Amino acid sequence: MGSDSSGLERGGADRIAQFARQEIGPYLADHPEDRYPLPLVQRLAALGVFGATVPTQCGGDGWSRQDVARIGYELGRGWQPLAGLVGTHLKLCRQVLEHGTVQQRAQLLGPMARGETVFARAYHEQGVAHPAALTTRVTRRGLVAVLNGRKSWVTNARHADRVLALARSGDATVGVLVDPARPGVTVGPELPRPGLLGVSLAEITFSDYEFEPDEATLGGWGHDLTDSLLSHDLTSYTARAVGSADAVLDHAVRFVREGWAHRSADARGAMRLRLGEMATKVAVMRTIWHALLDSRRPGDEAASTAPHPPMTSAAAKVFCTSTLQDVVREAALLCGGAGYAAPEQALGRHYRDALALPIIGSPNDVLLSGLGERELSRPAGESPESGHRAETETSPVAGCRAGAETVR
Numbered sequence: 259m260g261s262d263s264s265g266l267e268r269g270g271a272d273r274i275a276q277f278a279r280q281e282i283g284p285y286l287a288d289h290p291e292d293r294y295p296l297p298l299v300q301r302l303a304a305l306g307v308f309g310a311t312v313p314t315q316c317g318g319d320g321w322s323r324q325d326v327a328r329i330g331y332e333l334g335r336g337w338q339p340l341a342g343l344v345g346t347h348l349k350l351c352r353q354v355l356e357h358g359t360v361q362q363r364a365q366l367l368g369p370m371a372r373g374e375t376v377f378a379r380a381y382h383e384q385g386v387a388h389p390a391a392l393t394t395r396v397t398r399r400g401l402v403a404v405l406n407g408r409k410s411w412v413t414n415a416r417h418a419d420r421v422l423a424l425a426r427s428g429d430a431t432v433g434v435l436v437d438p439a440r441p442g443v444t445v446g447p448e449l450p451r452p453g454l455l456g457v458s459l460a461e462i463t464f465s466d467y468e469f470e471p472d473e474a475t476l477g478g479w480g481h482d483l484t485d486s487l488l489s490h491d492l493t494s495y496t497a498r499a500v501g502s503a504d505a506v507l508d509h510a511v512r513f514v515r516e517g518w519a520h521r522s523a524d525a526r527g528a529m530r531l532r533l534g535e536m537a538t539k540v541a542v543m544r545t546i547w548h549a550l551l552d553s554r555r556p557g558d559e560a561a562s563t564a565p566h567p568p569m570t571s572a573a574a575k576v577f578c579t580s581t582l583q584d585v586v587r588e589a590a591l592l593c594g595g596a597g598y599a600a601p602e603q604a605l606g607r608h609y610r611d612a613l614a615l616p617i618i619g620s621p622n623d624v625l626l627s628g629l630g631e632r633e634l635s636r637p638a639g640e641s642p643e644s645g646h647r648a649e650t651e652t653s654p655v656a657g658c659r660a661g662a663e664t665v666r
């Protein structure tokens with residue numbers, strides 16, 4: 259599936275916005291929420307979304323950083339499970355770009371960018387906070403290596419074409435490029451849950467899964483991912499929360515407008531106040547998201563090496579995913595019975611999906627502990643922004659065609 263030729267003249271953000279706002283609602287009106295949305299996934303592939311973070315010389319669409327950021331926002335606004343599926347895949351495109359061998363980049367990135375090979379991520383094991391504590395293991399058996407272990411929750415477990423599984427190999431944390439159709443991989447039953455339906459969520463167990471050590475270990479046999487796993491950017495979760503909050507606010511405003519003529523003066527006053535409160539919270543969320551994006555503009559060296567991201571994107575994630583819960587609750591109050599029981603179930607869906615956002619990525623309590631720890635370790639009088647490790651963007655495009663722009 260290549261890029262949609264009718265959309266090529268528009269930027270990626272416009273294409274994804276148009277798709278999310280015009281196609282997701284009608285799709286959900288006609289299909290059960292818990293069915294895998296293959297037609298929408300195919301449309302996303304045709305729009306070039308799966309290759310958004312892959313540079314053009316590697317077979318992707320090389321969207322601008324701002325356009326990539328809009329993917330999380332628009333899909334969060336439209337339907338969170340799609341944001342989870344795409345967000346996971348785009349993170350894995352970056353992993354392959356940054357850590358893959360020349361051969362792995364050459365083989366994987368083109369099909370990944372076209373949405374022909376969609377990746378899932380089997381990283382987490384319940385209660386494991388540090389890669390060193392993972393119990394999934396790879397070991398050598400002569401010329402092959404074997405993978406054994408169990409991953410508790412894998413988004414898109416049932417439909418992904420490949421899975422990147424994290425495991426310990428000696429003192430290193432390695433990523434194994436797993437083909438789930440091969441022997442040794444068992445996808446468990448669909449996990450019951452209140453939201454994030456449609457895209458699969460299940461356990462994956464690896465039992466003596468055999469693989470070629472150099473070819474199927476990301477970066478080659480022994481390549482250690484530990485450091486890169488300890489500092490990951492949480493901006494996409496903020497984007498998803500802001501998108502959802504904007505959709506909920508719009509829903510509430512529409513509801514209030516439609517009934518305005520029949521409301522008493524008291525009801526109008528109360529509704530105005532509640533809308534004002536919601537709008538203020540959503541405006542702050544949007545401002546935080548834009549501040550995060552503006553802190554690292556592509557091509558702006560001073561900004562891109564500024565002492566900023568990890569903790570800042572953590573604080574933004576905590577604030578925006580928590581505030582989203584307030585916004586959805588307030589919208590439900592404002593809309594009354596018509597918010598709780600309505601044909602399109604929009605508020606209910608945003609509410610149920612929003613419950614997962616403070617947990618996924620990294621639990622908000624864990625992030626808050628880290629932020630608190632940072633405050634405690636900051637010498638009195640020192641600026642909160644000092645002492646941070648600079649986060650730079652890399653452009654590891656060896657193995658791809660030469661002569662196009664850098665990764666953003």
Ligand SMILES: Cc1cc2nc3c(=O)[nH]c(=O)nc-3n(C[C@H](O)[C@H](O)[C@H](O)COP(=O)(O)OP(=O)(O)OC[C@H]3O[C@@H](n4cnc5c(N)ncnc54)[C@H](O)[C@@H]3O)c2cc1C
Nearest residue numbers: 379380381382384385411412413614617619621623624627
């Ligand atoms: C919908 C969904 C999709 C997911 N998709 C994927 C996926 O695709 N791939 C994948 O690998 N994983 C996935 N996960 C797993 C997800 O990353 C973990 O659930 C998440 O990191 C939390 O880990 P845990 O559930 O083991 O929580 P636990 O570690 O058991 O923590 C539970 C709670 O204890 C408290 N807590 C624990 N440790 C600390 C601490 N150090 N400081 C403060 N409080 C603490 C927090 O309140 C925390 O929320 C998914 C999970 C969900 C719910």
